[in-house]
Amino acid sequence: MELTLTLNGKPVTEQIEPGLLLIDFLRSHGCYSVKRGCETSNCGLCTVFLDGRPVLSCSLLAARAAGHHIQTLEGLQEEAADFVGFIADQGADQCGFCNPGFVMNTLALLRENPDPSDDEIRAYLAGNLCRCSGYEGQLRGIRNYLNSRKKEGGAHGA
Amino acid sequence: MINIQKYVQAESLEEAYQLNQKRSARILGGMLWLKMSDNTVGTAVDLCRLGLDTIEETEEAFSIGAMTSLRQMELHQGLNRYTRGMAARSLGDIVGVQFRNMATVGGSVWGRFGFSDVLTFLLSLDTWVELYKGGLMPLETFVFLKRDNDLLVRIHIRKKPGVFVYQAMRNQRTDFPVLTCALSCVQGEYRAVIGARPGKAMVLGDEEGLLAEGISQESAQAFAAYAANRTPTGTNLRGSAAYRTHLAEVLLRRNLLELGGMQKWN
Numbered sequence: 427m428e429l430t431l432t433l434n435g436k437p438v439t440e441q442i443e444p445g446l447l448l449i450d451f452l453r454s455h456g457c458y459s460v461k462r463g464c465e466t467s468n469c470g471l472c473t474v475f476l477d478g479r480p481v482l483s484c485s486l487l488a489a490r491a492a493g494h495h496i497q498t499l500e501g502l503q504e505e506a507a508d509f510v511g512f513i514a515d516q517g518a519d520q521c522g523f524c525n526p527g528f529v530m531n532t533l534a535l536l537r538e539n540p541d542p543s544d545d546e547i548r549a550y551l552a553g554n555l556c557r558c559s560g561y562e563g564q565l566r567g568i569r570n571y572l573n574s575r576k577k578e579g580g581a582h583g584a
Numbered sequence: 585m586i587n588i589q590k591y592v593q594a595e596s597l598e599e600a601y602q603l604n605q606k607r608s609a610r611i612l613g614g615m616l617w618l619k620m621s622d623n624t625v626g627t628a629v630d631l632c633r634l635g636l637d638t639i640e641e642t643e644e645a646f647s648i649g650a651m652t653s654l655r656q657m658e659l660h661q662g663l664n665r666y667t668r669g670m671a672a673r674s675l676g677d678i679v680g681v682q683f684r685n686m687a688t689v690g691g692s693v694w695g696r697f698g699f700s701d702v703l704t705f706l707l708s709l710d711t712w713v714e715l716y717k718g719g720l721m722p723l724e725t726f727v728f729l730k731r732d733n734d735l736l737v738r739i740h741i742r743k744k745p746g747v748f749v750y751q752a753m754r755n756q757r758t759d760f761p762v763l764t765c766a767l768s769c770v771q772g773e774y775r776a777v778i779g780a781r782p783g784k785a786m787v788l789g790d791e792e793g794l795l796a797e798g799i800s801q802e803s804a805q806a807f808a809a810y811a812a813n814r815t816p817t818g819t820n821l822r823g824s825a826a827y828r829t830h831l832a833e834v835l836l837r838r839n840l841l842e843l844g845g846m847q848k849w850n
């Protein structure tokens with residue numbers, strides 16, 4: 427069947443098998459940030475945006491994305507650049523495998539709630555599993571980023 | 585893993601219904617549960633173009649399309665206003681935000697899963713299920729109906745004035761619950777719902793009038809013990825039957841005390 431969707435701002439049309447999962451479609455289009463962790467909808471590694479909402483590409487048929495806008499980390503580099511340094515500064519990642527899904531869902535969180543509390547961060551990111559860390563480094567990284575943003579905002583505002 | 589041979593976005597409920605009469609056909613909700621099965625699906629029938637992904641609120645009721653996501657329900661202001669935040673509290677620990685953006689209320693109710701927070705939550709309200717052929721019926725009846733090839737179209741929640749509380753016990757946030765417990769008092773009638781027993785959620789009323797004089801420490805304890813006693817529990821890898829029975833009593837007592845305004849747990 428024929429599938430047409432928008433991938434990171436560009437229209438793509440292709441013949442696909444009806445059972446093709448979005449994750450495989452995306453990886454075959456060079457979006458290697460989208461990773462398979464569990465494939466049982468549990469780990470969040472395969473997170474992408476469907477019309478701006480975070481979803482699990484391992485559990486979505488590519489066919490259902492027809493006519494929709496899909497974004498992966500490859501298309502959101504600028505938005506992510508702001509805070510990934512803060513995560514790195516904490517040495518939060520070890521193997522780094524969980525990082526793209528984690529970054530995608532943090533972007534979703536900050537779009538929805540620009541000034542989350544620690545509990546709100548924990549709740550929003552609960553579906554992003556990391557096998558190496560204890561999540562504390564990631565939380566500190568996001569907190570530092572938010573604090574720095576507030577300081578900047580304060581300085582500009584003053 | 586599931587193997588899909590043909591994929592159709594149905595143009596009408598009638599088309600979806602007709603396609604679903606074949607044994608190898610499957611209706612697609614969020615596909616999260618379906619995907620884990622080992623079936624070969626002849627035709628996957630997607631309901632995503634039928635406008636069933638909205639929550640409509642009137643003075644009397646909520647009407648929730650089958651394709652509405654759990655996340656939409658969790659965030660819906662009207663639903664949370666009516667249930668005093670129980671929508672958010674009961675759904676908010678189901679896996680993660682991305683998951684809840686995909687999982688549908690239709691698939692969750694159709695599945696009639698034993699572990700379901702969704703069923704436990706909805707059973708504590710005056711919830712009705714609208715089937716394409718089967719018409720309207722109380723959720724409590726639907727839960728015990730044999731699966732057939734009908735379509736779940738909408739869920740209706742009648743807004744009778746009431747108070748609602750919810751607690752679940754999980755070994756770890758985002759895991760399946762070990763026990764779920766919802767409690768409501770609608771027009772003076774108490775309904776305790778205990779799920780993840782690990783069997784399907786069941787509803788218990790105050791047939792003995794233990795709460796007739798209102799909620800006190802003593803009556804809460806008495807009703808919690810009575811209800812836990814009458815709730816069959818089982819053992820699986822998340823917990824033993826004895827642990828679940830103990831949890832049922834504790835969570836129900838806490839819910840009663842919260843409903844009675846004597847203690848707040850969440």
Ligand SMILES: Cc1cc2nc3c(=O)[nH]c(=O)nc-3n(C[C@H](O)[C@H](O)[C@H](O)COP(=O)(O)OP(=O)(O)OC[C@H]3O[C@@H](n4cnc5c(N)ncnc54)[C@H](O)[C@@H]3O)c2cc1C
Pocket residue numbers: 466467468610611612613614615616617618619620631650651677678679686687688689690691692693694695697699700701702703734735736737758759760761
């Ligand atoms: C890893 C994992 C963890 C989970 N953890 C929890 C949890 O902690 N708490 C909880 O409450 N739930 C949990 N669930 C269940 C989840 O919340 C959903 O209830 C479940 O995935 C079904 O919803 P779905 O939209 O994915 O349905 P699908 O998987 O698409 O469908 C489920 C079944 O219903 C049928 N169906 C779907 N829609 C309709 C319709 N409109 N009419 C007729 N038939 C229909 C399908 O053909 C299929 O047989 C979990 C599920 C998974 C996969």
Ligand code: FES
Pocket residue numbers: 461462463464465466467468469470471472473482483484485
């Ligand atoms: S690979 Fe998609 S949730 Fe784990």
Ligand code: FES
Pocket residue numbers: 518519520521522523524525555556557558559
């Ligand atoms: S750093 Fe290894 S999985 Fe998260």
